[in-house]
Amino acid sequence: MSDVSSGRDRDRDEEGRARNARPRDGLGRPLPYGAEGxxxxxxxVVRAPEETVAEAQDLLDAGRPFHAHEVFEDAWKSGPDGERGLWRALAQLAVGLTHTARGNTSGGARLLRRGAAGVTTWTETTGRHSPYGIDAVTLTAWATDLAAEVERTDTPVDAATRAPSLHGH
Known part of the structure; x- marks a missing residue:
C-alpha cells in the first residue's frame, strides 16, 4: 500500500500494522524525513513494574515525557488487569506534561487532571497508596497544581524542569 500524497511506501511493522518511522523530537513531534531526531x-516491551517506573522517571528527568508515556503504555497493555488503571493514569500524566510543553495548555491540563483522578481512583480502590514506590499523593498534587498553573497562565512549560518525581522527592 502506498501513500499517494508523498510517493513513499507506508511504514509497516513485522505484522503489517502501519508505523510512522519519521524521526521525532524530544516531545514526540514528527520531524521531516531525514532530520535528526x-x-x-x-x-x-514487557518490563517489570519497577523497571517501568525507573525507565519512565529517567525519561521524564530528561524532558522526554512523550517517551515516558510510551513506557507506561507498554505496562498498561501488558500488565495484569488489576494494574491497568494505574498505568493508564500514569501514561495520561506523562502525555499531559507533553501537551503542556508543546503549548497545548488546555489539552494538557485536561490530561493532567484525568491522570491525577485515575491515580487517585486506582489507589483508593486497591488500597495501594505507593505502588512500586510511586508517591501517589505527591504525584496527584503535582498534576493538579501544574494543570491549574498552565490554565491560569496559558504558558507552555519546560518538560525537564517541570517533570514530576514519581517517588515524591
Whole structure:
C-alpha cells in the first residue's frame, strides 16, 4: 500500500500494522524525513513494574515525557488487569506534561487532571497508596497544581524542569 500524497511506501511493522518511522523530537513531534531526531522507545516491551517506573522517571528527568508515556503504555497493555488503571493514569500524566510543553495548555491540563483522578481512583480502590514506590499523593498534587498553573497562565512549560518525581522527592 502506498501513500499517494508523498510517493513513499507506508511504514509497516513485522505484522503489517502501519508505523510512522519519521524521526521525532524530544516531545514526540514528527520531524521531516531525514532530520535528526531523538531515539524512539521500542514499543511492546514487557518490563517489570519497577523497571517501568525507573525507565519512565529517567525519561521524564530528561524532558522526554512523550517517551515516558510510551513506557507506561507498554505496562498498561501488558500488565495484569488489576494494574491497568494505574498505568493508564500514569501514561495520561506523562502525555499531559507533553501537551503542556508543546503549548497545548488546555489539552494538557485536561490530561493532567484525568491522570491525577485515575491515580487517585486506582489507589483508593486497591488500597495501594505507593505502588512500586510511586508517591501517589505527591504525584496527584503535582498534576493538579501544574494543570491549574498552565490554565491560569496559558504558558507552555519546560518538560525537564517541570517533570514530576514519581517517588515524591
Amino acid at each position: 531523538v531515539a524512539r522507545q521500542p514499543e511492546g
